[in-house]
Amino acid sequence: MEWDYIEDHRGETVYNASGNEITINELGPYPEGTTTTKPLKPEAELFNDELSALALAYNYDVTVLSESFSKAALIDGVSEVTKKTAIYNEYVSRKSKYQADITNLKAKYGV
Numbered sequence: 001m002e003w004d005y006i007e008d009h010r011g012e013t014v015y016n017a018s019g020n021e022i023t024i025n026e027l028g029p030y031p032e033g034t035t036t037t038k039p040l041k042p043e044a045e046l047f048n049d050e051l052s053a054l055a056l057a058y059n060y061d062v063t064v065l066s067e068s069f070s071k072a073a074l075i076d077g078v079s080e081v082t083k084k085t086a087i088y089n090e091y092v093s094r095k096s097k098y099q100a101d102i103t104n105l106k107a108k109y110g111v
Helices: 045-070 078-109
Strands: 013-015 021-022
Touching: 045 078
Parallel strands: none
Antiparallel strands: 013 021
C-alpha cells in the first residue's frame, strides 16, 4: 500500500493577484495564482489612510473644543472670557499642529 501526501493548508490565508484575502478551506496545494505574502498597500493608499486618521483626530479635537467653548458661554462674568480665550488658544494651537502634521505627511510620501 502506498500513501499519498496531500498538502493541508486549511485555515491559512493567501492573497490573489488583486490583493484579496482568501482563506483556504480544502485539502491540497495553494490555489493557483495566490501567494502567502500579504501585498503592500500602494503609497497613495497609505498616504490617504494616514491623512484620514489625522483628519479624524483633528475633527474630534475641534468638536471637543467647540463644546467646551459653548459650555463656557453659559458662565457669566470674567471667568467666561478667560475660559473662552483659553479654549480658543487651544484651538489655534491644534489647528497649527494639524497643518504641520499634513505638511510632514506630504513630505513623507513626496506629495
